[in-house]
Amino acid sequence: MSGQIRRGIAANLPVAASVIAYGSVLGVLAAQKGVGWQQLLFMNLSIFAGSAQFVMVDMWNPPLPVAEIVAAVFIINFRYLLIGASLRSLFQGSSLGHKSAVMHLVADENWAVTMAADRKGGTTTYFLLGGGICLVLAWSFGTLLGHRMGAAIQNPEMFALDFAFLAVFTALAVSLWRGKSDILPWIGAALFSILGEHYLPGKWYVVTGGIGGALLALWDNPQRRKETEKEIST
Amino acid sequence: MNVAVAGVGVYLLIAAAALATYALRLGGLLLGDRLPTTGRFRTFMDALPGTILLSLVAPGVISSGIAGCVAATLTGVCAYKTGNVFVSMLLGMATVAAARYMS
Numbered sequence: 123m124s125g126q127i128r129r130g131i132a133a134n135l136p137v138a139a140s141v142i143a144y145g146s147v148l149g150v151l152a153a154q155k156g157v158g159w160q161q162l163l164f165m166n167l168s169i170f171a172g173s174a175q176f177v178m179v180d181m182w183n184p185p186l187p188v189a190e191i192v193a194a195v196f197i198i199n200f201r202y203l204l205i206g207a208s209l210r211s212l213f214q215g216s217s218l219g220h221k222s223a224v225m226h227l228v229a230d231e232n233w234a235v236t237m238a239a240d241r242k243g244g245t246t247t248y249f250l251l252g253g254g255i256c257l258v259l260a261w262s263f264g265t266l267l268g269h270r271m272g273a274a275i276q277n278p279e280m281f282a283l284d285f286a287f288l289a290v291f292t293a294l295a296v297s298l299w300r301g302k303s304d305i306l307p308w309i310g311a312a313l314f315s316i317l318g319e320h321y322l323p324g325k326w327y328v329v330t331g332g333i334g335g336a337l338l339a340l341w342d343n344p345q346r347r348k349e350t351e352k353e354i355s356t
Numbered sequence: 357m358n359v360a361v362a363g364v365g366v367y368l369l370i371a372a373a374a375l376a377t378y379a380l381r382l383g384g385l386l387l388g389d390r391l392p393t394t395g396r397f398r399t400f401m402d403a404l405p406g407t408i409l410l411s412l413v414a415p416g417v418i419s420s421g422i423a424g425c426v427a428a429t430l431t432g433v434c435a436y437k438t439g440n441v442f443v444s445m446l447l448g449m450a451t452v453a454a455a456r457y458m459s
Contacts, residue, residue: 140442147445161366168374177412178373188369195373198412199380201405206384207391225381282452285427288416289448292428293435295409296444300402307403308410315411316418331411332404339403340396 123248130232130252133239137231138256141172142264147286148176149268154278155182159269166262170229173294174198175265180287181325190324197328205233212240213247220247227254303339311335423455 152162157179165175174195181191205228213221224247232253239245278284299308315331322330384391392398417428431448435441 140440143442144445161370164367165370165374168370169377171377173409174373174377178370186366186369188372191369192372192376196376196380198408199377200408202377202380203384203387203391204401204405206381206386207388209385210388213385221385222382225385226378228381279456280453282427282449282456285420285424285449285452286445288413288420288424288428289431289445290441291409291413292417292431292448293441293444295406295413296432296435297439297441298406298409299436300406304403304406307407311407311410312414315414318411319415327415328408328411331414332408335407335411336400336403339399339407 126246126248127252127255130236130249130254131256132252133235133249134232134253134256137235138260141231141257141260142267144172144290145261145264146268146271147283147290148172148179149265149270150272150275150278150283151176151268151286152179152182152265153269153272154275154283155179157182157269159266162265162269163262166258166265169195170227170258170261171195171199171202172229172261173291176287176290177325187324194325194328197332202228205230208237209233209250212236212245212250216247224251224254227251227258229254229257232257306341307335307339309335310338420452423452427451427455 149162165178169175169178177194177198178191181187181194206225209225209228213224216224228250232250235253236245236250239249275281275283311331311334313331314334315327318327318330391401413428417424420428427448430451431444434447435444438444
């Protein structure tokens with residue numbers, strides 16, 4: 123058990139380096155928005171989802187739009203439903219307590235590392251947990267470091283810090299590109315989100331774009347059907 | 357619903373966001389057997405993570421002007437070629453910073 127935890131920590135060290143870097147950007151933005159370090163740390167430990175935390179900080183303009191923030195976090199983290207479902211076989215035979223404890227520390231990165239290790243010859247939930255421990259430490263270190271630096275930066279526009287959010291998510295979105303079958307859904311998502319932003323209040327354009335685009339994936343076409351079948355069979 | 361949130365309220369807001377996130381994490385695992393693994397709903401669900409992230413940025417990129425659009429394109433191409441999110445992000449930020457410096 124502890125051996126697997128240690129192996130999980132070690133396997134996530136390379137990705138932890140970029141988590142620190144990317145976390146420090148969030149920390150700088152949070153400091154600029156007036157989010158306290160204690161609040162930031164509480165976010166890290168309780169939410170522990172980088173993309174959602176970026177969105178929260180981006181929306182952090184008093185008076186805080188509470189319902190919109192929670193809805194946006196829910197939408198952005200919706201993919202965790204898929205991530206959770208994909209871990210079914212790994213957790214086979216585990217108790218509910220064990221499942222409840224380990225799932226809290228599942229993030230995109232340690233999930234991906236664990237899935238890769240699983241394909242290479244099996245792994246355990248403790249390996250996944252070790253990765254989560256590694257990442258939560260790296261994430262907290264990075265964000266708090268950034269928070270300290272952020273308080274000292276006078277003119278964030280000069281460093282294009284206001285563009286950091288868009289740049290991070292553009293890069294993250296591209297990493298989710300699955301190939302030709304995404305062309306139509308992505309064009310739809312861009313179009314529906316831009317229209318939504320124009321005509322709807324708050325961040326609801328994320329919903330119109332996300333769901334509208336994904337619905338276009340259902341547009342039947344033999345090429346796409348072949349790709350989906352291939353994905354399912356692997 | 358815009359309310360003045362301060363002190364304990366901020367922590368409650370964060371806790372609510374945390375609860376939503378945790379419910380999805382554990383819910384996915386526990387409901388896993390009931391979620392379809394094939395069919396149209398599955399196709400829709402699989403397309404969702406990408407379209408959500410794209411929707412998050414598309415309006416912002418458009419409203420950040422020509423420099424923002426160029427920077428986002430460079431970021432995207434870099435992420436596609438290298439797979440490195442952090443380097444891609446820096447490239448995008450540097451592009452915007454350079455454009456501002458020159459104007």
